[in-house]
Structures are given as structure tokens and as C-alpha cells.
Amino acid sequence: MNGTPPGGALIGFGQVRHTRVRPARNAFAYPTYFLFLPLRRLHREGSGALAHNRRGALSFFDRDHGDGRDNALEWLDELLAGNGVPDADGEAWLHCYPRVLGYTFKPVSFWYCHRADGSLRAIVVEVNNTFGERHCYLLDAPVFGAELHAGKAFHVSPFCKVEGAYRFRFMVDGTRSRTVARIDYDDADGLLLQTSVSGALEPATAAALRRALWRHPAMTLGVIARIHWQALRLWAKRVRFFSKPATPDSLVTRQLNPP
Helix, strand or coil, rough: CCCCCCCCCEEEEEEEEEECCCCEEEEEEEEEEEEEEEEHHHHHHHCCCCCEEECCCCCEEHCCCCCCCCCCHHHHHHHHHHCCCCCCCCCCCEEEEEECCCCCCEEHHHHHHCCCCCCCCEEEEEECCCCCEEEEEEEEEECCCCCEEEEEECCCCCCCCCCCEEEEEEEEECCCCCCEEEEEEEECCCCEEEEEEEEEEEECCCHHHHHHHHHHHCCCHHHHHHHHHHHHHHHHHCCCCCCCCCCCCCCEEECCCCC
């Protein structure tokens, strides 16, 4: 991509959408921005204008992912190798929220893990809940645009049971100028939630980072505030509340074969 800064860091400007279809319909769409980072290149060459593992108005810290190491790639490579994916030794592109003014909350991050020849080998969906817990869904041998499946194993919302399965679909165009990540959730009665985050990608230059801050100066605080606001709306609509179950014994849930 012409004009890509050292490290190849990208920033995306777009929208997050969420629709609950029953028992009471609840839908919202918010403008958002996010980082799209080639982590191996970033560690080799530096991150350009983006503050990496150091303080900045808008920054990225490896320890916000995985098990809290200063190099999240070590955690990722161990997770993949320990789950039968030893050949994802090419670039690892991470789609995630940054820290803004030192604060972040990352409901979901996507690791696109490639082979050395550039082909997509695996996708790791890293999920955090508001109880400080983390879980990963490993999608083996994925294809961009194809529907992928994994059983739900981790508590995210108190208005959903831990049952059923997710349907994932990811699209990243060949020039890395746009990305879409979609997650639909089916419980025992069928489709319950439809969610997506999408955006146009551009180099994470100083000007682009300033634009993100000017447009949304408290974006990551807004993420957690909106989560609680939507929970209040569901409570007001008398959607059933479920207590949090025990955390899964395993950090990783593997992909299901399509039904």
C-alpha cells in the first residue's frame, strides 16, 4: 500500500452494528475506529506514528492481549502450536481497539494468522467480558467470505445463556483498504444476535491518529458505557437475566464443522 508508514500499522474508520431479534428487538449502530496491525512487522520495524508499548494519546500495548506478555506474538504462537497449528509463521494481522488516553476495553479482537507464503492459516477470535475474563475461538483453515462456526463456551452478556453457536464471516480486501467482521449467534431457538464491525483502512499516520482522537476523544470509555447502556435497555424491556456460569476450563474453543 502506497504511503504505508514504518511498521505497516493501519487504522480503520467505520461502524459497529448489533441487533437482537428476540424476545424484544434491540438494535444499535455506532461510529467507531480500530487498529489493524501487522504485529511481526511492527516488532521488527517499529510502529511509525502509533505509540507501541509506550504511553501516548492513542497507543497499542501487547500486554492488553493474551496472557499479558510484552510480546503478544509469543503467546499467540504458543496458542496456535498447542492447538495443532504449527505453520502460521507468516504475518499476524491484529484487528483491535487501541488504548485511548491510557484506557482500553476490547470486547473482541481478531488475529488473522498467515503462513510464510502469505496464505491465511487460522483466525483467533479473542473475547473479553466485563468480568475481566478472556476466551479464544480458534478457526482452523478459514477462508475469507466463507461462514465459520464455533460453539459458544464463554459468558459475555447476562442476557444470553452459554449455549448454541456462533457463525463468523470475515472479509478483508486484497489491498487491505476495507475489512468486515461479522458474528451471528444462534441459541437453542435459532438466530438471536447479529453483530458486525466494518471500516475503511488507511495508514496510521500522525494525521489519521489525530483525526481519530478529534472525532472520538473518549472512544474506549464510550465502548464500556454503551455496553452498560444497552444492558439497561434490555433490562427495561424485561429480557431474562442469566447469572454468570463458571469460566471454561480451557482458554480455547475449536471450530465446529458446518451443520
